[in-house]
Amino acid sequence: MQLKNKFNHSILLSRKKYRYPLLRNGLDKFDLKKGIQVIQSGHITMNKHTEIFEKKFAKKLKTKYAVMVNSGSSANLLATFASCNPLRKNRFKKGDHAIIQSLCWSTSLWPLVQAGLKVKFVDVNPLSLNVNVEDIISKVNLKTKVIMIINVLGLSCDILRLKNFCRKKKIILIEDNCESLGAKYNEKYLGTYGDFGTFSFFYSHPITSGEGGMIVCNDKEDYNILKSLRSHGWSRNKKTSKKYPNLDPRYIFVNSGFNVRPLDIQAAIALNQFKKLDKFKKIRIENRKKIIDSLKKDSKWKNQFHFIEVPLKMKPSYMVFPIILNPKFKNKKKQFINEIEKRGLQTRPIISGSFVNQPATSLYKLNPKKIRFKGAEKIEKLGFVIGLHTTKISNIEINFIKDCLFLIDKI
Ligand SMILES: Cc1ncc(COP(=O)(O)O)c(C=O)c1O
Missing domain, CATH: 3.90.1150.10 (Aspartate Aminotransferase, domain 1)
Known part of the structure; x- marks a missing residue:
């Protein structure tokens, strides 16, 4: 009871300034309770709620795999670095070209630069906020290996046309869908058109867990790359330990890596939000x-x-x-x-x-x-x-x- 009052009080305080804020009561007491239960269980790091959320997310979006991370920015980071990973057959190299729209978020762009791509910008249509696909196509050259498309504020370009174009040209399509979870184009969820689709659960996004993100993909190899990039380049797979019998099976590093894992607290809250x-x-x-x-x-x-x-x-x-x-x-x-x-x-x-x-x-x-x-x-x-x-x-x-x-x- 004490805890509940404190939470409500702090939410009220932070929103007091605005009569009509960007988001009101984004997290209700049931969402918060799910997070509190994880804290009380003592196992707050990535665990079963993350796994359940990933499965439910993939199922609803009709995609094969989903990997949860600590933010939408981390989702873009992993999608980009998975796209140049040595384990991936179709991958980009340093110096290859990427296209991104000029109306973008900082962390849609920076992973491309950090991974060594030469970035070209394309303008957006001010009436739709999104790009005209023909404008992207006109900028593609033989060195173009990645298109990072942002589905702006719940809408998209003709993503089906873009996907078909990318498939034909073997260009990797990353869909930054951080702002548009739940939107559909041609009856298919946005975020599931690209080789990778990324999502954010930051405050005031379609659903929120405070901070949080997800990447979806349909390729098993991509899925395994994403999972090891998320956790230090680690593999805890039984098959891997058999392959390297001289290594301690607890610490086998099969890839480069980051640590962008979510807390299970975030997953429990996001899972409850996702139901709504x-x-x-x-x-x-x-x-x-x-x-x-x-x-x-x-x-x-x-x-x-x-x-x-x-x-x-x-x-x-x-x-x-x-x-x-x-x-x-x-x-x-x-x-x-x-x-x-x-x-x-x-x-x-x-x-x-x-x-x-x-x-x-x-x-x-x-x-x-x-x-x-x-x-x-x-x-x-x-x-x-x-x-x-x-x-x-x-x-x-x-x-x-x-x-x-x-x-x-x-x-
Ligand atoms: C298009 C887009 N991509 C990426 C992000 C980053 O998401 P996060 O804040 O979860 O890191 C945002 C954040 O608002 C965004 O609008």
Whole structure:
């Protein structure tokens, strides 16, 4: 009882500042209880909950294998390093080329650079937030060995066309699906089109365990590589110990490695959240629709905002609600965001804007010709996100959001 009160109190304190935060009550008392039970069992490191969660995750997404890690960033790291592993038949080498969109997250990009790939950026479509597949294809050359595609905020490009293209050209497709667990394209889950698909369970993502991530794949060799990369390059397989009878079977290192294992606490919480994914997805879609309908029905509506349309074959799964300002307000965005934040509507940029404008890309000279990506820059200059909660939105909340958003006319 004591513990429960403390948790609720700390959650309230951290959310107090915002009347409409990015996520409200992301973890309920049942999720937290699952984590507490693991702590009380004394076995908090990776254990049976991780294994159960991986199996259930793979089954629901109709993929053969799933490997849990401590974050979505670690999932991207392992997917990239598995793609150049000596045990993989089709692998990239240092100096090969990779393509990534300019609207990306930092740790979608850096594993490619860290693994020695030469990165080329491609612009995104500001109306869909995602890439046009033809733009990627036009950048492919004989050295292109990897495409890192990010399914942005619950939607994707024509991923089926991209997958078929990559298969034909033997290009490794890594789908960074960290923002889009539960979304489907052509009735197939996003994240299962690529050679690897990655997921994040960070706070305010489609499901959360605080921190956490997953990688899915369909190839057994990839699965074994991912498992040993996750844990120091270790193998605890009985077959391996027979193969190396002179080594201590407890410590046989068959590959290079990291340590990016999750805690079993994270797996227990994520597993409980995962059971609610479809419910969360439905509520978020309904909440988004209610906010849009209410804005558009209001007498103050004058196309001040653009909302991302859902492509035909898509069934989205949202974590937040992206909003693009009408270009006539381009000089007002900063003041507008300051004002609505002050009133209690929490916002974030849409991913990190055009990543080539970030100082870290200059540090590593990733865009020496200073190419501008107009689509991503438009999203950076005009776009922002607000929360989409996993409980039904109230009229009070809708009116508050509307009051805040219509302030754009007064600035
Ligand atoms: C597209 C994308 N990839 C990767 C990540 C990294 O996930 P994590 O925060 O779990 O490391 C994020 C995080 O928000 C993301 O949006």
